[in-house]
Amino acid sequence: MEPVRVNVATPSRPYVVTLGDGVIGRLSKLLDEVKTPKRRFVVSSPTVWRFHGDRFANACNAEPIIVPDGERYKQTPTVMRVYDSLIKANADRASTLITFGGGVIGDLAGYAAATYLRGITLVHVPTTLLAQVDSSIGGKVGVNHPLGKNLIGAFYQPHAVVVDPSVLGTLPRREFRAGLYEIIKYGVTSSPGLFERVATQQKAIFAREPEVLTAVIGESCRIKADVVTADEKESGLRRILNFGHTAGHALESVTRYRRFRHGEAVGYGMLVAAELAVARGAMPESDRTALATLIASLGPLPPIADITVASVLDGMKHDKKMIAGRLHFVLPTGIGAWSIVDDVTEREMKKALTRLGLKK
Ligand SMILES: NC(=O)c1ccc[n+]([C@@H]2O[C@H](COP(=O)([O-])OP(=O)(O)OC[C@H]3O[C@@H](n4cnc5c(N)ncnc54)[C@H](O)[C@@H]3O)[C@@H](O)[C@H]2O)c1
Numbered sequence: 001m002e003p004v005r006v007n008v009a010t011p012s013r014p015y016v017v018t019l020g021d022g023v024i025g026r027l028s029k030l031l032d033e034v035k036t037p038k039r040r041f042v043v044s045s046p047t048v049w050r051f052h053g054d055r056f057a058n059a060c061n062a063e064p065i066i067v068p069d070g071e072r073y074k075q076t077p078t079v080m081r082v083y084d085s086l087i088k089a090n091a092d093r094a095s096t097l098i099t100f101g102g103g104v105i106g107d108l109a110g111y112a113a114a115t116y117l118r119g120i121t122l123v124h125v126p127t128t129l130l131a132q133v134d135s136s137i138g139g140k141v142g143v144n145h146p147l148g149k150n151l152i153g154a155f156y157q158p159h160a161v162v163v164d165p166s167v168l169g170t171l172p173r174r175e176f177r178a179g180l181y182e183i184i185k186y187g188v189t190s191s192p193g194l195f196e197r198v199a200t201q202q203k204a205i206f207a208r209e210p211e212v213l214t215a216v217i218g219e220s221c222r223i224k225a226d227v228v229t230a231d232e233k234e235s236g237l238r239r240i241l242n243f244g245h246t247a248g249h250a251l252e253s254v255t256r257y258r259r260f261r262h263g264e265a266v267g268y269g270m271l272v273a274a275e276l277a278v279a280r281g282a283m284p285e286s287d288r289t290a291l292a293t294l295i296a297s298l299g300p301l302p303p304i305a306d307i308t309v310a311s312v313l314d315g316m317k318h319d320k321k322m323i324a325g326r327l328h329f330v331l332p333t334g335i336g337a338w339s340i341v342d343d344v345t346e347r348e349m350k351k352a353l354t355r356l357g358l359k360k
């Protein structure tokens with residue numbers, strides 16, 4: 001199968017996402033094609049490198065920099081370790097930094113690439129489903145601050161993204177599912193066909209059958225690419241990517257990022273938005289049911305019955321997406337349709353959270 005190419009044409013840089021089963025084998029050639037500098041570094045994690053390092057090294061000559069991943073390492077000290085390695089190796093402006101890992105490695109090493117010598121060439125080779133369909137495209141890089149998630153960062157578009165679904169074979173099921181909720185998000189905002197496909201081809205997707213998986217990832221990459229092409233820095237359309245994220249982020253933060261995988265919290269967040277939309281008469285009940293059924297079919301989400309409505313409401317008030325004191329909320333109006341509203345009241349939100357099963 002020939003790889004699929006998806007164009008991302010942001011004003012700051014156009015680049016291509018190359019997607020195909022086994023495409024890592026052609027990494028060197030792909031990088032040469034886009035003329036990335038020959039001195040190459042690869043930032044990866046012990047887990048990813050243990051599973052896939054040999055394959056990477058056989059396909060591409062790069063000096064490895066191994067740093068821990070997981071959310072609690074997405075911090076400036078880990079970025080410092082990347083800088084240390086680059087400086088000790090005398091990396092100059094004519095260097096390429098390749099990230100090889102999940103969203104944590106992509107975000108933190110991408111931030112290192114954006115800032116080292118004011119920016120060196122960056123290539124993402126994402127290895128989680130979430131990173132393949134979401135975080136590797138669009139140029140958001142950065143780290144957490146002890147006082148809040150993703151508070152330090154930049155927009156820095158990569159020079160290329162190479163997506164190989166075959167690396168997902170080693171991804172734990174829970175991590176895999178976490179990525180699927182983001183794919184459902186794209187379905188609800190932008191593609192009834194994708195939504196349908198996740199519903200009907202779930203078995204093949206979980207079995208990671210290359211053809212089915214590649215098609216679903218490709219469709220998701222195209223949606224994300226189109227959105228960030230139209231709106232690189234989130235002043236308009238890009239906000240739809242936050243569908244399910246308002247309540248989702250609040251759930252993650254009130255449980256101190258320990259209970260949910262990000263995608264799982266987004267799963268709940270989409271349900272909250274759908275409850276709200278149905279209550280307003282903006283979305284048919286049958287669409288809400290279809291969404292709830294699909295989310296439930298992926299498997300159980302972590303419990304929420306012990307989380308209070310008030311704590312989640314409070315968490316939402318601290319959302320970064322507040323603009324001039326108003327929360328811009330993505331409301332689904334059907335499967336594949338949305339509107340953005342800024343008049344959601346506390347009362348409505350309380351009701352939706354209660355209906356979902358949070359503690360009064
Ligand atoms: N930049 C963006 O636009 C954007 C968008 C969404 C999310 N994010 C960020 O992404 C991060 C989450 O990313 P994530 O969900 O990929 O988590 P992650 O990077 O922590 O990876 C999850 C786990 O999977 C392991 N892993 C990775 N690839 C593997 C493989 N092929 N086989 C086996 N194990 C593997 C990792 O070692 C890790 O333990 C968050 O910090 C979030 O803020 C960024």
Ligand SMILES: [Zn+2]
Nearest residue numbers: 182245262266
């Ligand atoms: Zn997300």
